[in-house]
Amino acid sequence: MFTKRLDRIQPSATLEMTAKAAELKAKGIDVLNLSVGEPDFNTPDNIIQAAKNAIDNGKTKYTTGSGILELKEAICTKIKRDNNLEYNNSNIIVSCGGKHALYNACQVLFEKGDEVIIFSPYWVSFPDFVSITGATPIYVKTIASKQYEPDFTELKEKLSSKTKGIIINSPSNPTGGVWSDEAIKKTIDLALENDLWVFSDECYEQLVYDIPFKSIATFTNKRDKVLTFQSCSKTYAMTGWRIGYTVGEAQVIKAMGKLQGQSTSCPNSIAQYAAIEALIGNQSQVLEMANIFKKRRDLIVNSLNSIKHITCDMPMGAFYVFPNIKFFIGKEYKGNKIKSASDLSLLLLKEKFVVTVSGDAFGAPENIRFSYAVSEQTINKTMERIESLFSLIK
Numbered sequence: 349m350f351t352k353r354l355d356r357i358q359p360s361a362t363l364e365m366t367a368k369a370a371e372l373k374a375k376g377i378d379v380l381n382l383s384v385g386e387p388d389f390n391t392p393d394n395i396i397q398a399a400k401n402a403i404d405n406g407k408t409k410y411t412t413g414s415g416i417l418e419l420k421e422a423i424c425t426k427i428k429r430d431n432n433l434e435y436n437n438s439n440i441i442v443s444c445g446g447k448h449a450l451y452n453a454c455q456v457l458f459e460k461g462d463e464v465i466i467f468s469p470y471w472v473s474f475p476d477f478v479s480i481t482g483a484t485p486i487y488v489k490t491i492a493s494k495q496y497e498p499d500f501t502e503l504k505e506k507l508s509s510k511t512k513g514i515i516i517n518s519p520s521n522p523t524g525g526v527w528s529d530e531a532i533k534k535t536i537d538l539a540l541e542n543d544l545w546v547f548s549d550e551c552y553e554q555l556v557y558d559i560p561f562k563s564i565a566t567f568t569n570k571r572d573k574v575l576t577f578q579s580c581s582k583t584y585a586m587t588g589w590r591i592g593y594t595v596g597e598a599q600v601i602k603a604m605g606k607l608q609g610q611s612t613s614c615p616n617s618i619a620q621y622a623a624i625e626a627l628i629g630n631q632s633q634v635l636e637m638a639n640i641f642k643k644r645r646d647l648i649v650n651s652l653n654s655i656k657h658i659t660c661d662m663p664m665g666a667f668y669v670f671p672n673i674k675f676f677i678g679k680e681y682k683g684n685k686i687k688s689a690s691d692l693s694l695l696l697l698k699e700k701f702v703v704t705v706s707g708d709a710f711g712a713p714e715n716i717r718f719s720y721a722v723s724e725q726t727i728n729k730t731m732e733r734i735e736s737l738f739s740l741i742k
């Protein structure tokens with residue numbers, strides 16, 4: 349009944365877990381939801397006020413398809429200030445979230461016969477963005493103990509004349525890994541040598557805790573084939589507002605605008621005005637949120653490592669940890685065999701009402717993703733529940 353195109357993609361595993369958590373909560377159950385991919389903070393007041401002003405001033409009509417000029421100018425200011433990148437308005441398109449921006453770029457650049465490199469573990473949506481275009485995702489392993497940097501031997505092996513693009517996501521969802529300068533430089537050099545499109549998904553750029561963040565485009569002067577994707581969602585706790593943007597060479601940006609004009613017309617007008625305030629207004633809350641996340645990260649990593657048979661590397665960014673739970677696969681709980689990370693994640697949900705996302709969804713069958721966009725109290729309660737459950741797995 350439906351098109352083959354639809355068969356090429358999967359429902360979002362993370363959104364599915366969020367729906368499961370909401371269902372249990374509605375039944376009055378004390379759910380601990382660590383599956384969330386969004387900050388638990390409210391959107392800062394100055395941003396909310398800017399949106400209210402936009403409504404009061406009648407900024408409620410269609411805008412230019414690729415975003416209002418004032419927002420593009422604000423993005424140019426922001427990327428110069430935070431990322432040391434110099435671009436002008438013709439290099440910017442605003443979309444309905446970073447997800448929409450990435451989707452559009454894949455539609456514009458990839459098609460049947462093309463191969464696109466994706467590093468595993470990967471954000472759940474990358475393979476689907478590629479597959480829906482007809483192109484083939486090619487997975488390259490990364491090294492957990494090295495912030496999930498690429499296995500360069502495998503990367504070189506997997507590059508072919510069909511390779512058209514490469515998707516980098518540092519800091520990463522699901523691992524929180526942040527690549528070193530050396531790893532980025534090596535990847536960029538390989539990509540440029542092979543004339544690839546480089547997608548840099550930088551939606552967690554402001555959530556890097558131990559080293560300064562460097563935008564991937566700053567690693568080369570040959571930026572024509574480098575597209576930078578950023579978003580207001582995570583940085584400004586604006587996930588529901590749906591504003592993300594792409595920065596890149598003017599012709600590609602124009603092509604993305606052509607597609608966007610025939611799909612969503614334009615991003616939400618009110619959210620665009622709010623985004624201007626977010627990007628060039630007071631930034632103090634960004635740092636405050638990052639400091640809170642860092643404290644929670646330290647707490648959750650230390651707590652997980654103190655639970656027998658779990659190992660968790662210290663991620664340098666985002667708000668996820670990705671512990672290895674391999675020990676428990678093949679073991680039994682009350683006579684039932686745990687066959688996969690998904691089984692363990694479901695067991696946590698059923699027995700302890702702890703919501704996580706299994707690594708299977710991210711191409712990592714020995715891991716489970718925990719988001720620490722929750723209070724320290726929730727982290728502590730979660731760890732107690734995990735410990736009491738896991739001690740019974742034999």
Ligand SMILES: Cc1ncc(COP(=O)(O)O)c(C=O)c1O
Binds near residue numbers: 385447549579590
């Ligand atoms: C790696 C990554 N990229 C992009 C996005 C998209 O975010 P948004 O569409 O809200 O900007 C997300 C959201 O979870 C993400 O984790």
